[in-house]
Amino acid sequence: MRVPTSPTPAGPRPDAMIDELRDLRLLSLVENGTGLIGYRFHGPLFDAFEALDGALVALFREEYRPTAHSCTTLLEREALESIGFFDKLPSIPLHAVPHEIAADQSPGPSAWVLSPSTCYHTFGHLSGIDERWDLRCFTARGVCHRFEPSAESTRLASFTMREFVLIGDADLVVSRGESMFEQAVAFLGRLHDDVSVKKASDVFYGERSEVTRRVQLARGVKREVLIPWAGDELAVGSRNLHRDLFTTVFGIGPNGGPAMHSACVAFGIERLLLALLARTEGHDPERLCALISTALAESSSAVHAT
Ligand SMILES: Nc1ncnc2c1ncn2[C@@H]1O[C@H](COP(=O)(O)OP(=O)(O)OP(=O)(O)O)[C@@H](O)[C@H]1O
Numbered sequence: 001m002r003v004p005t006s007p008t009p010a011g012p013r014p015d016a017m018i019d020e021l022r023d024l025r026l027l028s029l030v031e032n033g034t035g036l037i038g039y040r041f042h043g044p045l046f047d048a049f050e051a052l053d054g055a056l057v058a059l060f061r062e063e064y065r066p067t068a069h070s071c072t073t074l075l076e077r078e079a080l081e082s083i084g085f086f087d088k089l090p091s092i093p094l095h096a097v098p099h100e101i102a103a104d105q106s107p108g109p110s111a112w113v114l115s116p117s118t119c120y121h122t123f124g125h126l127s128g129i130d131e132r133w134d135l136r137c138f139t140a141r142g143v144c145h146r147f148e149p150s151a152e153s154t155r156l157a158s159f160t161m162r163e164f165v166l167i168g169d170a171d172l173v174v175s176r177g178e179s180m181f182e183q184a185v186a187f188l189g190r191l192h193d194d195v196s197v198k199k200a201s202d203v204f205y206g207e208r209s210e211v212t213r214r215v216q217l218a219r220g221v222k223r224e225v226l227i228p229w230a231g232d233e234l235a236v237g238s239r240n241l242h243r244d245l246f247t248t249v250f251g252i253g254p255n256g257g258p259a260m261h262s263a264c265v266a267f268g269i270e271r272l273l274l275a276l277l278a279r280t281e282g283h284d285p286e287r288l289c290a291l292i293s294t295a296l297a298e299s300s301s302a303v304h305a306t
């Protein structure tokens with residue numbers, strides 16, 4: 001998450017490919033005065049979006065057997081308060097004032113925010129569970145919202161995240177989280193010849209200081225997978241280790257004994273789609289769909305061969 005800068009930039013400069021896709025009516029921009037809110041994908045471009053998301057789920061289905069769940073766009077404000085989100089990143093959450101809830105006055109408009117990540121729904125669902133397990137995987141796709149105004153065409157206020165959450169034994173969460181991330185990187189490497197990985201820090205998981213940033217980098221709490229985009233590198237996914245932060249706050253697992261840990265591996269589907277399409281011949285979404293199927297088949301046979 002990036003702390004918003006001020007003053008707010010005028011608006012995004014769509015890249016040439018984005019203009020092309022708009023002309024073909026495959027994509028439309030959702031904008032307001034502060035910049036780009038999000039994208040709507042149409043026809044074959046939406047098919048490629050679904051193919052990418054579906055491939056990520058298929059990639060991990062056999063080995064991790066994730067339990068899938070859905071998400072609401074709205075999240076209880078309390079959930080973010082309990083993990084100190086507003087103390088660390090007060091400007092990121094977008095507050096929701098849906099008319100129906102406002103009219104009903106119960107629980108009241110200020111009780112809701114637009115969800116900034118999908119894993120809070122997973123943790124919320126497991127809250128208070130009195131069970132311990134070695135390792136379980138959960139997955140959800142959700143529209144996420146963050147207020148990080150920027151002139152970049154890939155920093156959206158509304159975007160789609162596919163997330164896998166691992167919960168269980170501390171060592172297993174780290175080792176399996178790492179191999180899951182590596183498998184995703186290998187899959188993306190079949191679709192693009194210039195995929196890179198780097199360690200990152202996130203102000204959310206500590207104080208906003210240089211010391212914390214370095215400690216996080218040294219501990220490898222966050223790793224990102226990047227694909228070139230518009231002369232720069234774009235983070236299309238990340239692996240975050242939370243230790244027992246969320247399991248403790250949300251009360252996941254029985255009292256007593258070592259706390260279970262959690263990690264998440266998350267992907268931004270809009271970023272992935274645009275960055276991969278930029279490398280696809282003719283920026284053709286149907287061609288990208290075919291490449292995704294081939295890469296998925298190759299990835300599965302690589303897993304079975306080991
Ligand atoms: N504002 C955004 N617009 C589009 N995609 C995003 C945005 N923020 C995050 N994502 C996508 O969701 C993925 C997982 O979210 P995560 O919280 O790890 O991102 P992040 O570290 O905040 O991203 P960044 O480093 O770009 O600020 C990111 O790797 C990225 O692909």
Ligand SMILES: [Zn+2]
Pocket residue numbers: 117118119120163240264266
């Ligand atoms: Zn997460």
